[in-house]
Amino acid sequence: MNAVSALLLAALVGTLAWGALRWAVRLPTFNFRAIQVEGDVSRNSVASLRANALPRLHGSFLSLNLKEGRAAFEAVPWVRHAQLQRVWPMRLKVSLEEHRPAAYWEARVDGADAGSEATAERALVNTFGEVFQANLGDVEDEDLPVLAGPAGTAGLMLQMWRALSPAAEKLGESIDRLDLSGRGSWRVTFGSGPVIELGRGTEAEVVDRFGRFAQSITQVTSTYRSPLLSADLRHADGYAVKLRGVTVQTPGKPVNRKR
Structure with a gap:
């Protein structure tokens, strides 16, 4: 009985911790403060990147799926390849390679x-x-x-x-x-x-x-x-x-x- 109780208690604590973590990563504190774009940008302006890529980005500094973020930028016209990197504090670095x-x-x-x-x-x-x-x-x-x-x-x-x-x-x-x-x-x-x-x-x-x-x-x-x-x-x-x-x-x- 003690072992079962301990297991249930651990499961409860784990669930509460997971819920707390999911709540924490959604806090405005962890939102990106800046997105730094470098590399090939001759075909795309800041306005076009903002209009085509940003609406596809979901998550904060802690929760953003980098693979999905890369796909969001690679869906922008003229972008052949994108590489994303988290940079502390609360910045996203994006390196772009455009089609030639x-x-x-x-x-x-x-x-x-x-x-x-x-x-x-x-x-x-x-x-x-x-x-x-x-x-x-x-x-x-x-x-x-x-x-x-x-x-x-x-x-x-x-x-x-x-x-x-x-x-x-x-x-x-x-x-x-x-x-x-x-x-x-x-x-x-x-x-x-x-x-x-x-x-x-x-x-x-x-x-x-x-x-x-x-x-x-x-x-x-x-x-x-x-x-x-x-x-x-x-x-x-x-x-x-x-x-x-x-x-x-x-x-x-x-x-x-x-x-």
Whole structure:
């Protein structure tokens, strides 16, 4: 009986202590007196953080769940990662890492091929190849390429865009758009307009194919003194090009010049 009484008394004391602790942590004394934000804040103002994150924070210095607090800040547009830390007395330190946009993203719907307009709503891709949602008006003055491909391929496509860009730059061009079809075929659109069909293959194969094209195409355009309109690199023994105002006649119909 004494053991049972002692156990009941301990349980009662524990319950009272727990209740007292829960009551104490809710006292105004333990409310946060300041929230210190540091790190990347170029895309978010104090007002936007206050409006989007603070309403999601619940608890005091003692009771705040840091995991839930981190989620509250990471739900704010442009915030990629947040780290929270309690700092005595009664302060919350928040370190933010923002998304750095690298490209626009258009996820191609099932069955849509490269060049098709049947895509989902446009989003953004950061420098890590991660897709995120933000106000596109915030980047309208930035010269970002468009990546369009099947869902889940944004990282792969950003890597391919980076691998192809040096060869394009040697031609004085920029890759404004890169498409990947559901069948794995690549297409490049230059800033000046020409469209280049790269075909399928590994990254190394596609980059090598495009590099060989970039090394020789200026000879073709110089010979015919005509700008490039499009090119098709999906030929085993060369590539076909379309130049403005230039055709080669065969019996019955004109065809594009092939190199």
